[in-house]
Amino acid sequence: GAGVSQSPSNKVTEKGKDVELRCDPISGHTALYWYRQRLGQGLEFLIYFQGNSAPDKSGLPSDRFSAERTGESVSTLTIQRTQQEDSAVYLCASSLVPRGDEQYFGPGTRLTVT
Amino acid sequence: AQSVTQPDIHITVSEGASLELRCNYSYGATPYLFWYVQSPGQGLQLLLKYFSGDTLVQGIKGFEAEFKRSQSSFNLRKPSVHWSDAAEYFCAVANTGGFKTIFGAGTRLFVKA
Numbered sequence: 001g002a003g004v005s006q007s008p009s010n011k012v013t014e015k016g017k018d019v020e021l022r023c024d025p026i027s028g029h030t031a032l033y034w035y036r037q038r039l040g041q042g043l044e045f046l047i048y049f050q051g052n053s054a055p056d057k058s059g060l061p062s063d064r065f066s067a068e069r070t071g072e073s074v075s076t077l078t079i080q081r082t083q084q085e086d087s088a089v090y091l092c093a094s095s096l097v098p099r100g101d102e103q104y105f106g107p108g109t110r111l112t113v114t
Numbered sequence: 115a116q117s118v119t120q121p122d123i124h125i126t127v128s129e130g131a132s133l134e135l136r137c138n139y140s141y142g143a144t145p146y147l148f149w150y151v152q153s154p155g156q157g158l159q160l161l162l163k164y165f166s167g168d169t170l171v172q173g174i175k176g177f178e179a180e181f182k183r184s185q186s187s188f189n190l191r192k193p194s195v196h197w198s199d200a201a202e203y204f205c206a207v208a209n210t211g212g213f214k215t216i217f218g219a220g221t222r223l224f225v226k227a
Contacts, residue, residue, distance in 0.1 A: 041219060042120075042220050043158075043204065043206075043217040044217075045214060058214075091157075102160045108157070
């Protein structure tokens with residue numbers, strides 16, 4: 001079956017522009033996660049969705065970051081007024097249920113802010 | 115708050131040699147523990163996980179990990195490394211709610227012939 005997909009795979013944007021990153025989870029997966037991975041570093045938790053509700057937004061770095069999810073489907077991570085420090089790979093993952101279940105990761109979106 | 119430490123940034127082992135990757139965690143209750151692998155050009159894949167029960171957990175690709183509560187450790191092991199095991203390995207801990215997963219910084223494994 002289809003895995004987690006993300007688009008675009010690569011995005012180059014100018015400082016100050018807004019970007020939208022998209023994640024399509026595995027069908028039927030109720031939980032969806034966003035992470036950020038800076039070059040040479042581990043994964044940084046950003047936000048988690050249970051259905052279309054986000055019980056934990058504590059990882060969002062600033063109010064320039066926001067995310068939404070439509071039902072138990074597509075999620076969009078939006079970064080407004082991008083800064084160079086936003087350059088990273090943004091990974092999305094989904095799991096069948098949220099309680100410690102295996103997370104299936106997408107290939108990521110590599111964001112470069114120039 | 116939960117945290118994960120992987121003390122080794124990178125490790126080099128010879129093909130056929132044994133491997134142990136270290137992971138220490140900090141969490142007040144019994145955590146959910148995971149090891150993921152990220153191969154070049156590929157996404158993260160779950161190797162194994164521990165929730166409860168037997169503290170020695172078997173995973174895919176011949177990997178195993180042992181949960182030691184007294185040492186707050188969850189080290190990953192493999193008896194004989196193959197060249198295809200060269201990758202980055204991440205240890206992760208989730209809270210008892212199970213949804214907020216914190217990842218370590220990763221250990222990059224190099225395999226030499």
